[in-house]
Amino acid sequence: MAEKNILAYFKSPEEAEGVKAKLEVLRAIDISIDRFSRYPGDGVEHIENPITGDITSLADLTLGADVSSRSAGILTAVDPGASGLSDGGQDDPVGRDILLTAVMPEETHEQAIQVIEQAGGML
Incomplete structure (x- = not known):
């Protein structure tokens, strides 16, 4: 089974959590949500x-x-x-400091990208 990675940026953890639930329905292999900053x-x-x-x-x-x-x-x-x-x-990055990282099966990768974009995520 081929896999594809997705890095998507969101403005809030709630937006990312909503997308995470939808990606799990699309059989995501692995998903993580992290906040990042330019300061250590x-x-x-x-x-x-x-x-x-x-x-x-x-x-x-x-x-x-x-x-x-x-x-x-x-x-x-x-x-x-x-x-x-x-x-x-x-x-920071246009107000998008929440990073959703997902590993998706190749056959649902395009659907996952559409879900992210519809939810306001930036790829």
Whole structure:
């Protein structure tokens, strides 16, 4: 049985979940839904004093990036949004930060693409 992969981007997890249910009816072999961001980690979960705290990067303070090394901190601090002088175009990939990845049988691949497009997904 031949398989084909699909990567589709959505604006909300609910949109992707709705498509997932429909793809399962079309005998999807594997489906996953993930949120992605241009910043590493899951974000900072605690508030630190910028004067006395152990701040890894400007991006840690202004963008909530979970920076794991000095080099990563320097790279993320270069983002226009980190300075506070720009929002840096916060609508990551045109507001579509939910990725649905599906492995479909070749015979239902075209139907799956139609389902995704009708639901507002971007391929």
